[in-house]
Amino acid sequence: MSGLRDQLKRQIEGAVRDAGAVPVERTTNFGHLFRSAPRLLVEPRTAEDVRATVQFARAKGLTLSTRGAGHSQSHLGISDGGVLLAMGSLGRVLEVDDRALTADVEAGALWGDVVARLKPLGLAPPVLTNNLNVTVGGTLSVAGIGVASFRYGTQGDQVVSLDVVTGDGEAVTCGPDRNEDLFWSVVAGLGQVGVITRARLKLRRVKPLTRTYYLLYDDARRFLEDARFAMDSGRFDHIESWASPSPQGTKPVGGRRQVFARWFFPFHLTVEFDPGAPPDDAALLDGLRPYENLYTDDLPTAEFFSRLEPVFDLWKRGGTWEHVHAWMEAVMPWETAPDLLDAILPDLPPSILVGGHILLWPAKGSASRSRLFMRPPGENLVGFGILPAIPPKYWPEARPMLDTASRLSIAMGGKRYLSGYVEFTEEEWREHFGPMWEPFRASKRRFDPDVILNPGFVPLDERRPAASPAA
Amino acid sequence: MTHVPDPIPFGTPAWAAALREGLNGSSEYRNAAAKWGVGWNGNLLLAFEADGALAAPLHLFLELAAGRCTRAEFVGGSGRDRAEAGFTLRAPFSLWRDILERRVLAATAILTGKMKVEGDRLALLRHAGANRALIHVTGSVPTRFPS
Numbered sequence: 277m278s279g280l281r282d283q284l285k286r287q288i289e290g291a292v293r294d295a296g297a298v299p300v301e302r303t304t305n306f307g308h309l310f311r312s313a314p315r316l317l318v319e320p321r322t323a324e325d326v327r328a329t330v331q332f333a334r335a336k337g338l339t340l341s342t343r344g345a346g347h348s349q350s351h352l353g354i355s356d357g358g359v360l361l362a363m364g365s366l367g368r369v370l371e372v373d374d375r376a377l378t379a380d381v382e383a384g385a386l387w388g389d390v391v392a393r394l395k396p397l398g399l400a401p402p403v404l405t406n407n408l409n410v411t412v413g414g415t416l417s418v419a420g421i422g423v424a425s426f427r428y429g430t431q432g433d434q435v436v437s438l439d440v441v442t443g444d445g446e447a448v449t450c451g452p453d454r455n456e457d458l459f460w461s462v463v464a465g466l467g468q469v470g471v472i473t474r475a476r477l478k479l480r481r482v483k484p485l486t487r488t489y490y491l492l493y494d495d496a497r498r499f500l501e502d503a504r505f506a507m508d509s510g511r512f513d514h515i516e517s518w519a520s521p522s523p524q525g526t527k528p529v530g531g532r533r534q535v536f537a538r539w540f541f542p543f544h545l546t547v548e549f550d551p552g553a554p555p556d557d558a559a560l561l562d563g564l565r566p567y568e569n570l571y572t573d574d575l576p577t578a579e580f581f582s583r584l585e586p587v588f589d590l591w592k593r594g595g596t597w598e599h600v601h602a603w604m605e606a607v608m609p610w611e612t613a614p615d616l617l618d619a620i621l622p623d624l625p626p627s628i629l630v631g632g633h634i635l636l637w638p639a640k641g642s643a644s645r646s647r648l649f650m651r652p653p654g655e656n657l658v659g660f661g662i663l664p665a666i667p668p669k670y671w672p673e674a675r676p677m678l679d680t681a682s683r684l685s686i687a688m689g690g691k692r693y694l695s696g697y698v699e700f701t702e703e704e705w706r707e708h709f710g711p712m713w714e715p716f717r718a719s720k721r722r723f724d725p726d727v728i729l730n731p732g733f734v735p736l737d738e739r740r741p742a743a744s745p746a747a
Numbered sequence: 748m749t750h751v752p753d754p755i756p757f758g759t760p761a762w763a764a765a766l767r768e769g770l771n772g773s774s775e776y777r778n779a780a781a782k783w784g785v786g787w788n789g790n791l792l793l794a795f796e797a798d799g800a801l802a803a804p805l806h807l808f809l810e811l812a813a814g815r816c817t818r819a820e821f822v823g824g825s826g827r828d829r830a831e832a833g834f835t836l837r838a839p840f841s842l843w844r845d846i847l848e849r850r851v852l853a854a855t856a857i858l859t860g861k862m863k864v865e866g867d868r869l870a871l872l873r874h875a876g877a878n879r880a881l882i883h884v885t886g887s888v889p890t891r892f893p894s
């Protein structure tokens with residue numbers, strides 16, 4: 277038995293495992309790009325367990341990495357020889373206050389469990405991610421974006437308070453109006469200053485049914501004009517869009533023949549409604565100019581929230597869930613978003629999207645107050661994401677294309693969304709955070725003075741252990 | 748038996764002529780650059796800066812519009828040449844050679860600042876496919892580089 281494991285086990289209620297007993301799936305994450313084994317895997321049962329573990333790691337000179345559902349893709353959610361704190365064991369939905377419209381949840385709770393608990397009450401968090409099998413603490417640490425973000429900002433904007441264990445082992449409650457420096461360093465803070473143990477989430481009342489209009493556009497600029505119109509109209513509760521390839525044949529790209537596509541732009545507009553009071557379709561769609569109005573779908577609202585589960589199931593059954601996920605997501609200025617589409621889509625092989633897709637999400641800059649969710653200036657923004665599933669042997673071939681897409685997005689004024697595949701130089705990290713770089717570093721020094729938390733990704737300090745590529 | 752064309756010395760009129768012929772014979776370039784230089788100045792000046800492998804700088808002027816190349820010529824690289832070009836792409840010769848021999852992506856060189864761009868960088872980036880095809884054809888000219 278390991279001495280370290282015994283020492284920690286005596287201090288906490290949760291499970292502690294040695295390196296040899298760490299399940300292999302916890303040595304990598306959804307990206308399948310890196311593989312590294314922790315020295316200790318800890319599954320806390322209480323917030324006090326988290327505090328004791330942070331203090332233990334600090335005293336022993338070990339780094340401590342946090343893992344929710346492991347949906348990150350870069351060097352997050354894994355540990356290279358330190359302590360890996362797997363928060364899924366701290367995943368209960370606690371109290372729901374129907375009058376104050378809040379829910380207290382442990383950080384390892386899945387959003388899907390939160391939705392299920394709130395469904396009978398006709399309540400929901402204002403912003404939900406497309407994939408509900410991710411944790412509250414995990415998405416708050418990167419911002420958390422969904423199809424209602426154009427209206428409500430990020431999930432981090434919809435938090436009343438957080439219980440956090442800082443890197444120096446203190447348990448602190450913070451919020452937008454209480455210990456706000458800590459709060460805004462934790463929200464979208466990549467786990468750099470503290471470990472979230474509990475969140476008090478804002479809720480909203482939802483109507484029981486949704487109606488979704490599946491519109492299709494054949495022109496990116498017209499689609500974007502209508503997306504802006506739809507956002508500004510205030511008619512819709514949820515807005516989602518993709519870029520979808522229709523393969524046409526093969527053509528040479530850089531001398532190699534590959535399949536090329538005509539790109540279309542599906543645009544899904546959703547409203548919530550009460551039974552017996554269906555929406556006025558003609559009024560809602562008035563002024564929009566799709567290439568085709570394909571389909572109109574009614575769903576119970578809770579089912580709408582999990583609408584992509586069948587897609588994820590398909591990817592899992594197809595085996596692509598285990599492929600390399602090097603998602604390149606960026607928030608673009610409205611003005612240059614069409615240029616980015618012009619630059620990337622014509623030569624993007626549709627095959628890269630087997631088990632993945634391309635997301636577009638119209639957004640409003642002022643909807644978020646998050647300091648560390650970096651986005652371009654301006655009110656109208658467009659999220660763009662290439663979300664491929666790449667067989668590991670083809671990763672070296674695909675990587676330059678994704679790197680170029682990332683650099684193109686930045687050159688055109690965009691900011692990368694950090695849950696995906698990000699490999700920045702230190703200079704690129706500085707550029708990404710811009711005026712927030714030094715305040716972020718100052719928060720790191722203040723709340724994690726021994727720089728133990730979540731090393732290996734954003735280089736706020738000089739300790740940055742090398743990671744072992746998995747693919 | 749496949750005929751392997753003799754390499755043409757880089758920097759010569761014959762090399763420039765072969766490039767023009769290659770561009771005009773490439774369906775990849777014709778399609779990818781169909782909108783390049785239409786209604787705006789798409790002429791390029793490629794500036795090969797002298798370094799260990801190139802004794803004196805070279806400047807290649809390419810008159811390009813709508814997927815066609817109507818002039819390819821090594822020029823002096825004067826202010827007038829630059830004024831005639833919508834864009835000047837400037838890099839050390841060794842980097843150009845890495846690009847033409849497919850060891851480095853031109854887009855990466857531009858986006859990382861290793862290749863300098865004079866002109867509307869955004870327009871250049873927007874037409875990524877046209878520029879990739881241009882580089883591919885340029886790299887396909889059988890070339891004898893200076894050693």
